[in-house]
Amino acid sequence: xxxxxxxxxxxxxxxxxxxxxxxxxxxxxxxxxxxxxxxxxxxxxxxxxxxxxxxxxxxxxxxxxxxxxxxxxxxxxxxxxxxxxxxxxxxxxxxxxxxxxxxxxxxxxxxxxxxxxxxxxxxxxxxxxxxxxxxxxxxxxxxxxxxxxxxxxxxxxxxxxxxxxxxxxxxxxxxxxxxxxxxxxxxxxxxxxxxxxxxxxxxxxxxxxxxxxxxxxxxxxxxxxxxxxxxxxxxxxxxxxxxxxxxxxxxxxxxxxxxxxxxxxxxxxxxxxxxxxxxxxxxxxxxxxxxxxxxxxxxxxxxxxxxxxxxxxxxxxxxxxxxxxxxxxxxxxxxxxxxxxxxxxxxxxxxxxxxxxxxxxxxxxxxxxxxxxxxxxxxxxxxxxxxxxxxxxxxxxxxxxxxxxxxxxxxxxxxxxxxxxxxxxxxxxxxxxxxxxxxxxxxxxxxxxxxxxxxxxxxxxxxxxxxxxxxxxxxxxxxxxxxxxxxxxxxxxxxxxxxxxxxxxxxxxxxxxxxxxxxxxxxxxxxxxxxxxxxxxxxxxxxxxxxxxxxxxxxxxxxxxxxxxxxxxxxxxxxxxxxxxxxxxxxxxxxxxxxxxxxxxxxxxxxxxxxxxxxxxxxxxxxxxxxxxxxxxxxxxxxxxxxxxxxxxxxxx
Numbered sequence: 001x002x003x004x005x006x007x008x009x010x011x012x013x014x015x016x017x018x019x020x021x022x023x024x025x026x027x028x029x030x031x032x033x034x035x036x037x038x039x040x041x042x043x044x045x046x047x048x049x050x051x052x053x054x055x056x057x058x059x060x061x062x063x064x065x066x067x068x069x070x071x072x073x074x075x076x077x078x079x080x081x082x083x084x085x086x087x088x089x090x091x092x093x094x095x096x097x098x099x100x101x102x103x104x105x106x107x108x109x110x111x112x113x114x115x116x117x118x119x120x121x122x123x124x125x126x127x128x129x130x131x132x133x134x135x136x137x138x139x140x141x142x143x144x145x146x147x148x149x150x151x152x153x154x155x156x157x158x159x160x161x162x163x164x165x166x167x168x169x170x171x172x173x174x175x176x177x178x179x180x181x182x183x184x185x186x187x188x189x190x191x192x193x194x195x196x197x198x199x200x201x202x203x204x205x206x207x208x209x210x211x212x213x214x215x216x217x218x219x220x221x222x223x224x225x226x227x228x229x230x231x232x233x234x235x236x237x238x239x240x241x242x243x244x245x246x247x248x249x250x251x252x253x254x255x256x257x258x259x260x261x262x263x264x265x266x267x268x269x270x271x272x273x274x275x276x277x278x279x280x281x282x283x284x285x286x287x288x289x290x291x292x293x294x295x296x297x298x299x300x301x302x303x304x305x306x307x308x309x310x311x312x313x314x315x316x317x318x319x320x321x322x323x324x325x326x327x328x329x330x331x332x333x334x335x336x337x338x339x340x341x342x343x344x345x346x347x348x349x350x351x352x353x354x355x356x357x358x359x360x361x362x363x364x365x366x367x368x369x370x371x372x373x374x375x376x377x378x379x380x381x382x383x384x385x386x387x388x389x390x391x392x393x394x395x396x397x398x399x400x401x402x403x404x405x406x407x408x409x410x411x412x413x414x415x416x417x418x419x420x421x422x423x424x425x426x427x428x429x430x431x432x433x434x435x436x437x438x439x440x441x442x443x444x445x446x447x448x449x450x451x452x453x454x455x456x457x458x459x460x461x462x463x464x465x466x467x468x469x470x471x472x473x474x475x476x477x478x479x480x481x482x483x484x485x486x487x488x489x490x491x492x493x494x495x496x497x498x499x500x501x502x503x504x505x506x507x508x509x510x511x512x513x514x515x516x517x518x519x520x521x522x523x524x525x526x527x528x529x530x531x532x533x534x535x536x537x538x539x540x541x542x543x544x545x546x547x548x549x550x551x552x553x554x555x556x557x558x559x560x561x562x563x564x565x566x567x568x569x570x571x572x573x574x575x576x577x578x579x580x581x582x583x584x585x586x587x588x589x590x591x592x593x594x595x596x597x598x599x600x601x602x603x604x605x606x607x608x609x610x611x612x613x614x615x616x617x618x619x620x621x622x623x624x625x626x627x628x629x630x631x632x633x634x635x636x637x638x639x640x641x642x643x644x645x646x647x648x649x650x651x652x653x
Contacts, residue, residue, distance in 0.1 A: 035078070039095065041180035042073045046161035048154035053077050053099070054144040057338050057561050068145055070161045073175040073478070075135075075143075076100040091470070091521075091617040093513050095477065101137055104174065104431050104484075105476035106166040107327075110134040111159070112146075117333070120159070122167045122433060130155030138429070138476050140330045141560040167433040171490075174431060174478040177502060187509045190408040194420040195488065197221070200235045203416065206403070213269045216240055216298040217262055222247055229257040231386060231422035231487040237262035239294040246290070253278055253287040256384045260291045263393045263417065266400060268375040269300035272368070274393055274421070276385035295377055305377035308368060310388040314360050316428075318353075320440035325352040330557045338563060354448075355547050361388075361449050362545035365395040372400065373540065390423045391446045398453065399541040402530040406462045407522065411508045415482075418443070424486035429475055431484055443483075447472055451553050456543050459528045464575070466617060467522035469556045471507075480507035521617060525578045559615040570614025 036044060047070070052063035066079030077099040090098060110117035112132035120126070132146040133155075147155030168174060192199040200219055208214040220236050222228050222244040228251055238247060238261060251257040260275035273295055278288055295305045329348050332338040341348060349355065371378045380389045394404075394417040403409040418425075427437035447468050454461045454468075475483045481504040485491045494502040505512065510519050530539055543549075558564045613619045 036069055036071070036076055037097070038071065039073060039179060039181060041178040042071050042175070043178075044069060044071050045165060046070045046158045048147060048150045048158040050149040050151070051077070051154075052146040052148065053079070054146065055562065056142050056144070057332050057335055057563060058144075059335050063146065065149075068158060070103075070158055070165060072103075072165060072178055074100045074102050075106065075162060075166075077145075090619055091466075091514070091518055094515075095479065095513055101135075101141065101143065102175075102477050103162075103166040104429075104478040105137045105139060105141075105473075106135060106162075107138045107430070108136045109159075109163065109166070110136075120163060122163055122169075124163065126156050126160045126163070128153070128156055130159055133159060134333060136327065136331050139473050140327060140557055142331045142333070144333075168431075169433055171426065171432055171484075171494075172500075174484055176479050176481065176484060176505075177500060179479055179503075183503050183505050183512075185506070185509055186511050187506050188408050190412075191506075191508050192412040192415060193506065194233060194235075194412075194416045197235050200237065204237060207265050207401075209267055210269075212300055213265060216269065216300070217265070217271070220244060220247065226489040226492075229259075230489045231256055231384075231424075232258060232261065233420035233422070233488050234492075239298040241297040242291070242294040246294075250287045250291055253282050255279055256386070258385050258422075260295060260379060264397050264401065266372050268372075269298075270372045270375050271295065271298060271305075271377045272372060272393055272396060273305065273377065273379045274385050274389040275379055275381050277381060277383050292379070295379060299377050301375070303376055305379050306371050307379045307381055308364065308371075308392075310364065310380060310382040310392060314357055314388065315383075316387055316438055316440045316442070319357055319442060319445060320438065322353045322357055323441045323444070326354045326557075330561075332561070335563065338561065349552070355550050355552075357445060358448050358452060358550060359545050359547045361391055361395065361445065362452065362543055364392050365399060365449075366542060366545055368392060368396045369399050369540070369542070372396070386422050386424060387428075387440075387442050390418050390421055391442060391449070393417050393421075394446065395449055395453075398450065399543070402460070402539055405460055406529075407467070410463060415508075419482060420488060422487040425475070425483045426486045426490075429483060431478065443475060444472055448553055448556075451556070452550055453541065453543055454524075455551055456549075457541055458524075459526045460539065460541060462524055462527045462529075463522055464524045465553070465555050469559075469618065470522070472556060474507050474513065477507075477513075480505050480512075482507040518617070525575065525582050555615055555618065559618040565619055566614035568613065570616075572612055572614055572616040576612060 038044070048068045050065060051068040052065055053068070054063045064077075064079050066077050069076050069078070074096050076097070079099070092098070096102060109120045110133065111120055111127070111130060112134060117134050129152070130147050132144065132148070135143040135145075137143070147158075165173075192203065194200060194203075197219065204214070204217065204219065208217065216239065217237050218240045220238050221234070223232055223236055224234050226232075226234065228248060238259070242250075247259055250259045255276040255278070258276040260273045262271055263274055264272040275291065278285065292305060292307070296302055299305070326349075329341060329345075329352060332341055368378050368380070380392055382388050394413050397404050397413055397417070398410075401409075404413040417423075423442070424437075425443070426432055428440050428442050430437070430439035450461075451465055451468050454463075454465060474480065478484055481491055481494075481502070485494070491504065495504050510522070552558075554564070
């Protein structure tokens, strides 16, 4: 998709209004030529001419003039492209451009009234004259628009449409139901979606190493039609000693009808199990004790499990409140607010408690892993078993099982523990506005914990922080089924709707959004693959979890604040240099394998004009000469492993 961003900032300070209108009219033809790129099924709803878009966290004295539009998928700003053929070095998405934002990514909308701003919610009356709007997105990007020079009524019409379509009241109003692009899946076959019984069988076979352990657990189809529990997957793994009728009797006593289900087992036969709490109306604990007893019987030495309660010091509401404070710290409205916050940054950060909750999750995960490594089964328990259970269980498996530290393994882990496990993505991400749903960034909390692990163990994970940041962005794209449903049952119902069946598009099919050069940035050049087939070679991680040991995920949280970007510096430069060295190593390997003469003098000859900033590839910078490296001979056939090692900068155009 053609990118719509532009760097042609123009100062309007001192221009009279009639001069501005004349200036805009002289550019109107070029704006019309740059018309909106609509996806199949996407329709234009409203637009406003002669809108000014201001630089984020600025003093609001400079802006770009263009057309601001609302479709049923995105808010898009179109301006004349004056890049003079310069290269665009930020990440490019096939579905939307750099000056677009998906409607499901919009978190809060404020109307500018004088020198103040007032929050608008669906149903609010929009005044006839709108001076400007300020938007905060769920991925912390901010947008500032002025309608000062727009024709009368344009601002009101656009804002009315935006309020209506950015906060849908029904799931069927999400763009996934309107998107008409044909889908031909190119999903990696190694990514397990856990919708098929074969995926569960393969996971059991992979993890349950001995015959004795295999006999302790069984695959049940009691939930094949979601009659046992609407939020669990169709196939669940339970202790072999419990019958389906016992499961049915027990489920009625637990919140959400969720009895204990298996997640993972280590070589000692110690299992990781998730379950919800008993219903508040049930006083006697007989059914809970029966389930505990069945988990005990599943252990090779019949050792009793340890129950770890997760909602004592942290819960969905507390995490949501913490993130609300954290958002205000990461999305200042202007440069003055930024500097005020900067003077008290660490005290403000501490007051959000965001790092405290990351520390808590990592601490609990280490506690779980210590128990499992000592041969004791662990039962994770929280109210409905669909939030913190997902966080801690999937973190524990990352620490204990190297398979899940690969890209395909990590994606399979998210499918198993979060998607099939029934994490209510639709509610927690706030895709639909309804009183019964609780918005809370549990998934971001998890991704931040994973990022902390990547910082502490830079060679153990195949994916990069760019992959994790992109994953958080993609969670707010209302096209992929992965993150827009609360459970597998809702997904199955939508897909089998006789009138308008929804086409299920997996988010793990990354080529739907990016080209191969962008995707290669997801792969960590420092990654050391482990022989994950042999359990004795498994590397068990034990991260530091105190708050003083944690860092702030700047790429994800601060990439939209230009003042914080390090020009021509930062961790991205280190990664870039590693990729260049790796390219040389791969060229040497190819030469050696082909019995070519190897000239060390010729290896590593490249002209490096970086111009890559610390938030790359999310910065909005352009450069006519970013990176120049030796181009691989196109006649050389690269193996898949070598190709994976290549980077954006060494790939052919």
